Amino acid sequence: MNAAARFEGPGVSPVFRARKLSKTYRMGEVEVHALRDVDLDIIEGEFVVLLGPSGSGKSTLLNILGGLDSPTSGDAQWRDHQLVGAGDAELTRYRREHVGFVFQFYNLIPSLTVLENVQLVTEIADRPLDPLEVLKLVGLERRIDHFPSQLSGGEQQRVAVARAIVKSPDVLLCDEPTGALDYETGKVVLAAIARANEQLGTTTIVITHNAAIAGMADRVLRLGGGRIVGETRNPRRLSAEEVTW
Template identity: 70%
Template sequence: MSPASELTTRANLAGSEPVFHIHGVTKVYRMGDVEVHALRGVDLDLYAGEFVVVLGPSGSGKSTLLNILGGLDVPTAGEVHYLDHQLTGAGDAALTRFRREHVGFVFQFYNLIPSLTALENVALVTEIADHPMDPEKALRMVDLGERLNHFPSQLSGGEQQRVAIARAVAKRPDILLCDEPTGALDYPTGKLVLDVLDRINRDLGTIAVVITHNAAIAGMADRVVRVGSGRIVEITRNERRLLPSELSW
């Protein structure tokens, strides 16, 4: 990490206004005849440039939290603010615009479009963004400069996830939301992917939120949010962010 970027990260953390502000967020699903309380009153602020890991067992509500942060879902109750935008109660068009302009997603199962090549999968997003990177540059950033014209079925799992990351960052989002990005990958590949995420957060200053049930990943975060049964159990700040290479599980 360059001293300069370290400086900005720290500076943003201290004192400045939060980029995301979530207050009292509740989410209730109906699954057939049962009501599922996925979130029960969550408060959370996210600051510019920080790397946040959300930890929790499956069913703890962490994916729901991520979906609400990314404007994929709306809370049943509570408030969600992004800078001065109120996301609570926003309509489909407003949420679509918000996702289009500000959010990059990375999913556990990559969710690439199988009929598109790596380059085209990235272009899919850059074509509708305002100030995107060149898709090829985004793929070079994740070390896939040689695999531009491969289809997802011709790429390994780690490569597919890197394409997904390139796709997420190519539009220069303000926030990168990653749902179990290493969940489907083996150990070395998973570390490679985390390294890419870490680099992007440091180099581009993009807020990164990674949700995982793998506690070892928490070491690379600025802050760690532990979730359980739809509530935030604890938020801790790491004294020192570990490099992905320093992690082990």
């Protein structure tokens, strides 16, 4: 079965569902419309790329789906969790129990080793994975006793990926995960994210301005001016090794 067919047809229901999502920021006398009436469905296990230039609404949409921000209007839910109108405690529990985040900057604790940085998350997780197995998944099993300062940027980002997935999240949200990396190390990080999606079944959303990364996705949503302006389903997902830019 090809990538598109896996997420189409009867019985396939979305885990994320958003309707008429809008977000307006006020900057002095100016209103900035970050999102405008966005409708979105994401299926369990999908690898989705949100593609668009800076200011297109990608990060705002990701932050709402991750329970880090709330829309000005509209509705969003994850399974039976209502994300719009939920209180701080409820959103904190949603993020802790269901969501893994990978950001452009790694935010590792410098005084902890690679293994300790990943183990720290397992203390607040309900169903954590084995930290050593997760570090093996991202190719860092030989670096577990090193500190962040002893790692390259790509290795630090792979620790951040491991830290995000060790709690066995239902969804992995990645905000420009290769933005601070060079070409070769960026591809290694993308391969680690793809393995988490393929081997663990984690629903994965990656936002990027790099159109080449879109080939790795099951589905690509293009954003512009706060709206979804296009959608593409890839008949075959490219591996990180096949992606060039």
